[in-house]
Amino acid sequence: PKKTTAPSRLTYSRTTSTSPPPNRSPLLFGTLTPHRLVTATESYPRAHIMAAEEDNSTVPIPEPEFDDNSVITLTTHQGQFGADPIPIKWGAATSAERGPVIATTRHSSQRNAIGAHSGGYSVYKALAVATGGLDPNYMPKFDLTTPVVKMGPFPSWHDPKRIVAMDPYGHMPSIAFEGHVKKGYDIRPTIAITKAHIDLPECKEAIRVGRLTPDGDVLTQDGQSHITKFAVEPVWNLPGIAERFGCTEANLRETLFKETNMMYPELVTRPDLDTFLPPVGGLTVYVWGSVDAIPDENIPLTVRVHDECNGSDVFGSDICTCRPYLTHAIEECIKTAQEGGTGIVIYYRKEGRALGEVTKYLVYNMRKRQEGGDKAEEYFNCTQHVAGVTDTRFQALMPDPLVWLGVTKIHKLVSMSNVKYDAITAAGIEVVERVAIPAELVPADAGVEIAAKVFNGYEGGDVYKVDKSTLEKVVGRDYDYKKSDAEMVAQDGLDALKKSGAEAAAEGEPAAKRAKSS
Numbered sequence: 001p002k003k004t005t006a007p008s009r010l011t012y013s014r015t016t017s018t019s020p021p022p023n024r025s026p027l028l029f030g031t032l033t034p035h036r037l038v039t040a041t042e043s044y045p046r047a048h049i050m051a052a053e054e055d056n057s058t059v060p061i062p063e064p065e066f067d068d069n070s071v072i073t074l075t076t077h078q079g080q081f082g083a084d085p086i087p088i089k090w091g092a093a094t095s096a097e098r099g100p101v102i103a104t105t106r107h108s109s110q111r112n113a114i115g116a117h118s119g120g121y122s123v124y125k126a127l128a129v130a131t132g133g134l135d136p137n138y139m140p141k142f143d144l145t146t147p148v149v150k151m152g153p154f155p156s157w158h159d160p161k162r163i164v165a166m167d168p169y170g171h172m173p174s175i176a177f178e179g180h181v182k183k184g185y186d187i188r189p190t191i192a193i194t195k196a197h198i199d200l201p202e203c204k205e206a207i208r209v210g211r212l213t214p215d216g217d218v219l220t221q222d223g224q225s226h227i228t229k230f231a232v233e234p235v236w237n238l239p240g241i242a243e244r245f246g247c248t249e250a251n252l253r254e255t256l257f258k259e260t261n262m263m264y265p266e267l268v269t270r271p272d273l274d275t276f277l278p279p280v281g282g283l284t285v286y287v288w289g290s291v292d293a294i295p296d297e298n299i300p301l302t303v304r305v306h307d308e309c310n311g312s313d314v315f316g317s318d319i320c321t322c323r324p325y326l327t328h329a330i331e332e333c334i335k336t337a338q339e340g341g342t343g344i345v346i347y348y349r350k351e352g353r354a355l356g357e358v359t360k361y362l363v364y365n366m367r368k369r370q371e372g373g374d375k376a377e378e379y380f381n382c383t384q385h386v387a388g389v390t391d392t393r394f395q396a397l398m399p400d401p402l403v404w405l406g407v408t409k410i411h412k413l414v415s416m417s418n419v420k421y422d423a424i425t426a427a428g429i430e431v432v433e434r435v436a437i438p439a440e441l442v443p444a445d446a447g448v449e450i451a452a453k454v455f456n457g458y459e460g461g462d463v464y465k466v467d468k469s470t471l472e473k474v475v476g477r478d479y480d481y482k483k484s485d486a487e488m489v490a491q492d493g494l495d496a497l498k499k500s501g502a503e504a505a506a507e508g509e510p511a512a513k514r515a516k517s518s
Contacts, residue, residue, distance in 0.1 A: 059096045062086070064184045067108050075265040076108070078272045085112035086180075088275060090237045091160025095153075095169050095176035101235055103277050104186040105136065114266045115277030117188050119233060122279070139186065147171050147193035149228055149291045154406040162427070163404055164240030165397040166190070166232055190233040190277075197224045198286070202327040203334070211331060218288060218337045225334050230285035232401060236276040244396045281308070281349025285401055288330075288344075289337030295406030297430075300341030303407070304329035304414040305398055305424075307350040310357060318443035319364065319476070321450060325437045329414040332435065336412065346401055353383070354392040362386050367448075367476070374445075374476030376493070379452030395419045399427035416458040436463040439498040447494035448476040454500075465500045 062084075076083050085102075092098035103113035116122035128134035157168035169176040170190030177187055197220075204223035206212040214221045242249040253267040256276075266273060293299045306329070309322035316323060326345070333343020352360030366382045367374045383390045398420060402410075407429055414435045415421065425431060436459070442450055451474040454460040455467075466474075474493035 061179045061183060062110070064107055064180075065109050066106055066184075073108060075269050077269045083270075084109055085273060086110050086185075088112045090164075090240065090274065091158055091162075093158050096179075098169065100173055100177040100180050100185065100187045101167050101170070101190070101275055101277075102185065102187060103275075104188060106186040110185075112273060113235075113275040113277055114264055114270065114273050115279065117190070117233065117277060119277070119281065120279045140188070142174055142189070145189070145192070146175070148195050149193060151193065151291070152404075152406070154295065154404075156403045156406070160237070160240060161243065163400050164237045164244055165234055165400045166404060167235040168404055170232070170235060171230075190235050192231045193228065195226070195228050198227055198330070199224050200327060200330065203331065206331055212334060213338075215338050219334050225288060225330070228287045228291055230287075230401075231282065232285065233282045234278055234280060236278055238274050238276055241276075241397070245394070281351075283349065283401060284347045285405070286330075286333075286345045286347065287342060288333040289340075289342035291342070291405075293342050294344070295408065297409040300336050300339060300411045301407065301409065302329075302332050302336040302341065302343040302412040302414065303346075303402070303410045304333075304344075305346045305348070305402075305420055307348045307353070307393060310351060311360075319445045319449070321437055321442055321446045324441040324443065325414070328437060328441055329435075332412065332414050341411070344402075344405070344407075346398075348393075348398070350393045353390070354394070355383070355387050355389075359387050368479050372475075373478055374448055375472075376448045376451040376455070376474035376476075377471050379448055380456065391419075393419075395423040396426075399424050399429065402429060403427055416453065416460065418457045418459060421459065434459055434461065436461050439463055442494065442498065444491065444494065445476045447474045447497045451493070451497050451500075460500075464497065466497070467500075470496055470500050 086099055086107075088099040088101065089097055099112070101113050102111050103115060103117055104111075105116075116125075118125065125134065129136050151171060152168065156162040167190050171193055173187040173189055174181045177185075180187060200223070203212060203219070203225060207214060207219075207223055212219060214223075217226070219225050238252060239249050242252040245252070253271070256278075257264060257267045260279070263279070264276075267276070287294075290299075294301065304326070306322070306326050309320060311317035312320050312322035313326060329345055330343075333345060336343045351357050352363075363383050363386050366386060367378070370378060370382065372378075380390045395417075402424065409430045409432070410424070411432045412435055413421065413424070413431045413433065416434065416436050421431060421434065437450075450458075450464060451466050451471055454464045455471045460466065473496040476493070
């Protein structure tokens with residue numbers, strides 16, 4: 001690509017002018033007025049955001065090279081003329097040694113990552129540029145966007161094998177890589193940290209019936225809880241991802257290339273680029289209580305790792321337990337924070353077990369239309385028949401945000417999933433107790449899900465104990481909601497499930513393997 005000199009560092013603010021610039025719709029966009037960028041370090045010292053690291057100011061930083069946007073490069077190759085990526089050493093002892101993740105469109109010759117920021121949302125950014133709504137040379141104004149709490153660094157940030165699916169320094173690139181930013185490099189955050197109030201009707205109901213008590217600090221009288229939340233975009237270290245999944249890096253790269261219909265040829269042509277920003281959804285971390293207390297094993301910590309379910313989480317569909325289990329976990333987090341501990345909920349964008357919502361709804365149809373109705377014993381088989389696999393969430397990467405937060409011990413894990421439990425403990429995190437969803441919270445048509453999962457290995461503890469006989473009794477309703485017998489069958493199965501754990505013997509089991517109802 002043709003090299004150009006560094007442009008002046010400008011950002012743009014919207015004005016009310018009625019004269020739009022060329023190629024910009026006056027109906028959709030205002031005009032842009034340049035103003036100078038104020039770097040984060042001028043307003044927020046490093047000490048307010050991250051603990052001090054060893055001074056590595058002697059690490060050389062090359063001058064940035066800016067591209068001619070009129071030139072389109074279809075792909076690049078390792079060692080070709082003009083390919084000179086900024087070094088990045090995953091797991092290095094300091095941020096300066098590690099180097100920044102550069103994945104913007106400004107420095108194609110120095111870019112050290114495959115993919116684009118914002119995952120799938122990068123397509124919408126492209127639409128904004130194509131329609132004249134976004135200047136491709138726009139520089140964001142980050143001076144008031146720095147994290148609201150101090151984070152790290154923790155020893156796990158410097159181990160290339162402990163965190164492989166997110167950038168440990170993604171929340172503070174303008175500070176960790178201040179030297180690069182001052183020279184004009186366009187480096188974007190992949191983590192944002194803010195504060196918020198959460199207003200859930202379930203919390204209001206919990207106050208009304210006495211399950212929760214407002215304290216004015218964690219939980220207000222009107223049912224709002226105070227949280228710190230982290231939005232995280234995935235940043236993959238390909239060698240670490242391959243090792244985590246037990247495959248070769250070459251096989252991983254080739255398969256990603258093929259299964260994305262050759263969207264990212266540099267996965268194959270650039271083995272020197274180890275960093276990949278995949279076009280998948282990210283995650284959000286919600287924290288009740290002190291963020292600083294998370295690494296302290298002596299302070300109680302309650303955790304739920306939750307995978308997205310739009311139908312239940314947002315719209316209240318009763319075919320699964322997702323929303324009631326999520327809101328129950330939030331109650332547990334609030335209680336823990338009120339007792340001086342910390343509660344964490346991590347919300348992953350993995351809709352339909354990461355198979356997608358279309359696939360999930362197709363599976364629903366098969367479940368309801370199969371001979372014999374929506375049987376618990378066929379729950380996983382229906383997904384296998386439609387998708388060819390029962391689950392693609394691959395929880396091996398799931399613990400990374402917990403490791404990034406400094407978690408080493410979870411006192412209460414609000415999850416029955418054996419796969420999540422195994423992944424968390426394999427990451428070196430101790431789990432003291434597991435909490436099952438209380439039987440009274442299981443929705444009318446969700447008995448099928450719980451029975452199938454417990455029978456196939458989920459930890460039911462003293463709440464659910466599903467043998468073959470119980471499994472065969474649990475059948476969900478069909479699509480003819482006017483048929484009272486269908487409702488009765490569903491209720492009979494749910495009643496059988498709820499009674500299954502009444503006499504389950506929990507004595508003699510290790511505490512970490514026991515799921516207790518709260």
